Amino acid sequence: MCGIVAYVGNREAYPILMKGLHRLEYRGYDSAGVCVYNNDGLHLYKTLGKVADLERFVEGKDMSGHIGIAHTRWATHGLPNEINAHPHYSQYADIALIHNGIIENYATLKEELQKHGRSFTSETDTEVLVQLIDFIRMDNGISLEEAVHQALSQVVGAYAIAIMSKDDPYTVIGARKGSPLVIGVGDGEFILASDATPLVEYTKKVIYLDEEEIAVMTVRPDAEPTLRVTNLKNVRKTPLVQTLETNLEVLEKGGYPHFMLKEIYEQPKVIRDSFRGRINVERNTVALSGIIDHQKEFLSARRIIITACGTSWHAGLVGKYLIEELARIPVEVEYASEYRYRHPIINKDDVVIAISQSGETADTLAAVNLARDQGAFVYGICNVVGASIPRATHSGTYIHAGPEIGVASTKAFTAQVCVLTLVALSLAKAKGTVSESRFRAIINELYTLPDKIEKTLLLNDRIADFAKIFTYSRNFLYLGRGYNYPLALEGALKLKEISYIHAEGYPAAEMKHGPIALVDNEMPIVVIATNQGNYEKIVSNIQEVKARKGRIISIVTEGDTTVKALSDFYIEIPPTEAMLVPILACVPLQLLAYHIAVQRGCNVDQPRNLAKSVTVE
Numbered sequence: 001m002c003g004i005v006a007y008v009g010n011r012e013a014y015p016i017l018m019k020g021l022h023r024l025e026y027r028g029y030d031s032a033g034v035c036v037y038n039n040d041g042l043h044l045y046k047t048l049g050k051v052a053d054l055e056r057f058v059e060g061k062d063m064s065g066h067i068g069i070a071h072t073r074w075a076t077h078g079l080p081n082e083i084n085a086h087p088h089y090s091q092y093a094d095i096a097l098i099h100n101g102i103i104e105n106y107a108t109l110k111e112e113l114q115k116h117g118r119s120f121t122s123e124t125d126t127e128v129l130v131q132l133i134d135f136i137r138m139d140n141g142i143s144l145e146e147a148v149h150q151a152l153s154q155v156v157g158a159y160a161i162a163i164m165s166k167d168d169p170y171t172v173i174g175a176r177k178g179s180p181l182v183i184g185v186g187d188g189e190f191i192l193a194s195d196a197t198p199l200v201e202y203t204k205k206v207i208y209l210d211e212e213e214i215a216v217m218t219v220r221p222d223a224e225p226t227l228r229v230t231n232l233k234n235v236r237k238t239p240l241v242q243t244l245e246t247n248l249e250v251l252e253k254g255g256y257p258h259f260m261l262k263e264i265y266e267q268p269k270v271i272r273d274s275f276r277g278r279i280n281v282e283r284n285t286v287a288l289s290g291i292i293d294h295q296k297e298f299l300s301a302r303r304i305i306i307t308a309c310g311t312s313w314h315a316g317l318v319g320k321y322l323i324e325e326l327a328r329i330p331v332e333v334e335y336a337s338e339y340r341y342r343h344p345i346i347n348k349d350d351v352v353i354a355i356s357q358s359g360e361t362a363d364t365l366a367a368v369n370l371a372r373d374q375g376a377f378v379y380g381i382c383n384v385v386g387a388s389i390p391r392a393t394h395s396g397t398y399i400h401a402g403p404e405i406g407v408a409s410t411k412a413f414t415a416q417v418c419v420l421t422l423v424a425l426s427l428a429k430a431k432g433t434v435s436e437s438r439f440r441a442i443i444n445e446l447y448t449l450p451d452k453i454e455k456t457l458l459l460n461d462r463i464a465d466f467a468k469i470f471t472y473s474r475n476f477l478y479l480g481r482g483y484n485y486p487l488a489l490e491g492a493l494k495l496k497e498i499s500y501i502h503a504e505g506y507p508a509a510e511m512k513h514g515p516i517a518l519v520d521n522e523m524p525i526v527v528i529a530t531n532q533g534n535y536e537k538i539v540s541n542i543q544e545v546k547a548r549k550g551r552i553i554s555i556v557t558e559g560d561t562t563v564k565a566l567s568d569f570y571i572e573i574p575p576t577e578a579m580l581v582p583i584l585a586c587v588p589l590q591l592l593a594y595h596i597a598v599q600r601g602c603n604v605d606q607p608r609n610l611a612k613s614v615t616v617e
């Protein structure tokens with residue numbers, strides 16, 4: 001979603017702002033804008049389209065200066081157009097502001113401001129905020145910082161903002177509530193951004209702003225840079241400077257045509273990283289500190305509730321199967337957006353597991369806060385270190401997948417499932433619901449997965465070849481049973497989000513209760529038919545499809561003959577435990593979606609209408 005970059009320091013601001021916006025492009029956006037200050041005042045430009053369009057628009061203009069703010073907007077209030085794009089000026093163009101999030105009471109605030117003679121050019125809630133700050137400042141004759149404090153105390157909703165003013169061209173003010181902001185502390189400079197990606201090449205020293213904190217960053221020519229952090233109640237805070245682990249390499253495509261493909265290929269390493277230091281093969285143990293330190297809460301839990309959105313929800317569904325099979329604890333899986341509003345029953349002996357790659361998904365964060373407020377123990381499984389969800393949970397585990405730039409989640413899914421497998425194993429061990437030999441067999445098999453994924457990746461060309469045949473298909477059905485059912489959902493989601501082909505995932509046996517009506521000789525049906533558990537049953541489901549002339553694309557275990565004979569196309573993956581198939585079989589599903597989307601000429605890394613980090617509900 002929207003991206004924020006702001007700079008104040010001893011270097012030229014504009015190139016840093018633009019590079020920062022490019023780094024944030026992965027989040028998804030529809031328009032972009034920038035404002036810098038130089039000798040003759042604030043200079044603000046915005047445009048519909050991409051950051052490159054903004055650069056072209058600004059070409060030839062004087063963009064010199066040591067302070068500026070820049071933004072990519074993902075429309076919420078008002079159409080995506082140049083007028084609604086950020087930054088927004090206050091009435092007399094004294095202040096410029098950029099904003100992520102939603103000001104829920106903007107209509108009331110706007111009405112009040114209009115009564116005081118303020119007029120508005122855009123349809124946005126953001127313009128209301130900048131006008132409010134300016135109005136308070138002028139009406140009371142107070143500083144911009146004080147006005148920001150007072151204005152934000154009147155605001156209901158979520159925000160991350162960056163503000164600059166022509167009266168003090170050495171200061172950027174940032175503030176957050178419900179939407180992340182991180183400050184990079186450089187040598188004589190500060191860079192403020194909505195995530196750490198724009199900071200990586202300038203500094204390793206970062207400060208994650210906390211909820212309701214306001215940061216005032218000042219770099220004057222002949223003085224030491226200063227950073228003042230207060231909260232909304234005006235209490236001074238001591239910011240914690242942390243070291244950024246990410247390096248530049250992981251933010252580049254590294255020779256791949258798309259980030260998505262790069263991230264698919266990173267999965268063997270990601271899986272190794274996700275269990276590095278957590279499995280002890282000799283001692284036959286799994287150690288996740290987030291669980292060890294809170295074993296009491298997990299072992300006395302009457303049930304576990306997993307909450308998440310999208311792909312993370314699919315990982316959660318695999319997690320339910322894993323935890324119920326291995327640790328014998330009942331698990332419910334909830335869409336965070338439903339859970340937070342449907343007055344759920346939350347008991348003090350419930351454990352809630354929130355899964356989120358970005359750690360910023362607004363609905364998942366709200367579900368976490370709800371569960372906490374009602375006394376449940378909340379555990380997070382996240383990727384982005386220091387994000388809002390890991391900070392709001394009681395404990396948790398990072399998946400260590402590294403930055404995921406492609407909007408479609410790939411490596412985060414496999415790493416989430418890997419961590420959920422470790423969670424299930426460590427609970428099973430502690431509860432004594434799994435034998436030593438079974439435990440050993442599973443962890444030994446886990447260790448083989450990176451190599452098996454490498455082998456599966458060798459099928460890329462073959463998958464790219466037959467993807468061509470399905471470029472113009474209008475609908476797809478994905479079927480699976482048991483552990484492969486969540487995978488069918490995930491395969492369908494991957495295809496629809498990046499290729500815009502309609503696709504549905506179904507439990508294979510449910511097909512006869514409706515979706516079978518869709519099957520004809522044009523309908524491709526992807527069946528995950530690895531040879532465990534319900535193999536005969538899925539063979540029958542395939543027969544049912546064949547009888548209606550559907551075109552079968554199957555994912556089978558090496559050596560399979562039955563399903564292969566029934567398939568129009570097949571992909572063979574190495575044998576593994578049924579519970580680990582989702583980690584392995586998602587790879588060809590990702591590649592299939594990827595190649596179909598590329599064939600169709602879609603923007604694979606930034607699909608239309610989608611955002612990487614969904615910070616609004």
Ligand code: F6R
Pocket residue numbers: 309310311312313355356357358359360361364407408409410493494497612613614
């Ligand atoms: C799909 C996808 C989304 C996310 C969902 C949750 O490829 O990326 O469905 O999984 O928006 O995001 P996180 O995991 O960041 O909470």
